[in-house]
Amino acid sequence: MKHFFYFLLAGTIVLPVAAQAQVKLFTKTGTISFHSKTPIENIYAINNKGLSVWELSSGKIEFAVLMKGFEFEKALMQEHFNENYVESDQYPKATFKGTINNSNLVLLDADKSYNLTASGLLTLHGISKEVSTTVLIVVKNGKIRSSANFSILLADYKIKIPSLVADNINKRVDISVVVNAYQHL
């Protein structure tokens, strides 16, 4: 009888995890934006076409974004960004490959928020660096939303800013990643 009880208990724990073992989520409309703020100038750019695939059980997550897809308020900023800073003809994509820790705890059938951590390799301008951040995941009415903020040093990615405009661009750039609704793959 005791063993049977344990058997039942084990079943209730294992089953919910096993049920989502194969769940893969994706989006083609992730929003990736960045912000550089200095007393002289605010620079903001947004890209609404981020691709992401996230395997819930293992927590493996990938993002890819096209550098030429970033839209700026001013044309000159966009041109400088593409031609001089990230050299998007040579390096058309930025990618992130990493892991969301405890991703297997996220249940898709209950309204709940999760504060998890993620880390992995961010590749930009041909250079890969480890980044880590916290990720807010909100499950509501079966919709899965995720958001994360982190910052990078331009020097880490060998992005050179000419001295003439060095005061206009912050050496540390804030990056925001938002997926409004992951879909099942």
Added chain:
Amino acid sequence: MVVLAVAWAYREFNRKPAGLGNSQPAFVLSDQQLLQSYEENEEAANKNYLGKIVQVTGKVYEVVNQGDSATTIVIGNEQAMHKVSCLLQQDAATQVNKISKNELVTLKGICTGFLMDVELNQCVIVEIK
């Protein structure tokens, strides 16, 4: 002279990204031709198309509204893994309600590269057939 130079600098500094309304495309092709060149060799295709105005014609697979006036028209074959994803320029988004699935459309936009789909930005609708 100085005044003119300052005026030019001011305009240049505040210049908005140009709309594609009257711009001539560098390439005119079908969605399948564009997809094929990316599927065959992404790097070579990028050399051709990246940053250029590309005009494509194909069947509408879906229209995606992301809110905040970001609207995408996806063209391509229903079963195909890769499609052509055209993010509309804001003022073109008003024309979208005229477009339905499987309709043949011609769009032009700036090619930004290849993820799951070939991506075109700042798209305007040239023709709905």
